[in-house]
Amino acid sequence: MITKLARIALVLVAAVAMCSCSDGEYVVQDNMVLYSYWTFSFGTRTDTLPGADPATFKVVKNWLAHDAQHVYFKSYLIDGADPATIKNKKYPLSCDSKDYYYEEKALHVADMATFKILNDGIFWAKDSKCAYYEDKRIDVVDAKAFHLINPGIATDGHHVYQYGNLIPEADPATFVDLEEGYTKDHAHVWYLGNLVAGADPATFTIDKEGIARDKLGVFYRGERDTTATEAQ
Numbered sequence: 001m002i003t004k005l006a007r008i009a010l011v012l013v014a015a016v017a018m019c020s021c022s023d024g025e026y027v028v029q030d031n032m033v034l035y036s037y038w039t040f041s042f043g044t045r046t047d048t049l050p051g052a053d054p055a056t057f058k059v060v061k062n063w064l065a066h067d068a069q070h071v072y073f074k075s076y077l078i079d080g081a082d083p084a085t086i087k088n089k090k091y092p093l094s095c096d097s098k099d100y101y102y103e104e105k106a107l108h109v110a111d112m113a114t115f116k117i118l119n120d121g122i123f124w125a126k127d128s129k130c131a132y133y134e135d136k137r138i139d140v141v142d143a144k145a146f147h148l149i150n151p152g153i154a155t156d157g158h159h160v161y162q163y164g165n166l167i168p169e170a171d172p173a174t175f176v177d178l179e180e181g182y183t184k185d186h187a188h189v190w191y192l193g194n195l196v197a198g199a200d201p202a203t204f205t206i207d208k209e210g211i212a213r214d215k216l217g218v219f220y221r222g223e224r225d226t227t228a229t230e231a232q
Contacts, residue, residue, distance in 0.1 A: 024063060025037070025062060026049075026057070026065050032052070032054065033052035033065075035048075035074050048075070049072055053067040053069065053070075055067075056069075060087070060088050061088040063092065066083035069083065070083065073092065076103070076104035078094070093117070100112075107135065110127055110129035110137075112127070113127075119151060126140075127143065130143055133154075133163065134164065140158075141158040141159065145157040149177060153183070155172040158172065160172055163193075167190065167193065169187075170190075174186040180210050184201045185201065189214075196222050199214055199219065200216065
């Protein structure tokens with residue numbers, strides 16, 4: 001869980017990352033295939049594609065390519081992908097006739113015909129049988145009912161998932177996002193996905209200053225602040 005401002009920053013960072021990290025270039029040189037790209041930390045980097053055949057190499061997108069036997073996401077081999085049917089989708093997603101791939105990882109999609117992306121930025125998707133977060137497949141109870149509560153949290157009506165991970169005790173019917181990293185249902189309060197010990201869900205709120213509190217006092221980073229008072 002992240003704060004509202006952090007979410008905005010995350011979406012902006014993700015957008016920048018998608019633009020910059022996908023702006024590489026494939027180069028065939030000296031009987032090798034290379035992938036050249038720019039990084040904030042190290043400037044321009046160049047990687048050699050493992051096992052690539054220059055004679056049959058073709059670029060699908062500046063982050064997706066294949067030769068007669070292999071498919072690559074940037075310089076990474078997409079193991080098992082079919083060169084004959086590979087297609088680019090929305091970065092960093094690609095697909096062939098039998099599966100979808102997030103970066104170089106297979107999603108093992110359960111129903112190719114109903115697969116759809118649910119949002120921009122943070123990657124969630126679903127089909128008629130499963131949900132997906134980045135390269136993780138989630139075997140949900142009710143895929144039809146699966147939807148996003150916010151960019152980082154989703155539910156199928158039976159369970160709540162935070163960044164692809166099940167929140168085991170969360171009640172979808174009463175689960176709410178309180179901002180500032182806090183969530184709650186009728187019986188629990190969480191901070192960044194961790195249970196907040198001793199918090200009273202019925203009175204737990206976030207005030208206008210972004211301070212978390214219940215009837216007994218205030219909290220700082222998921223811990224009760226024993227030094228704080230209501231006057232503070």
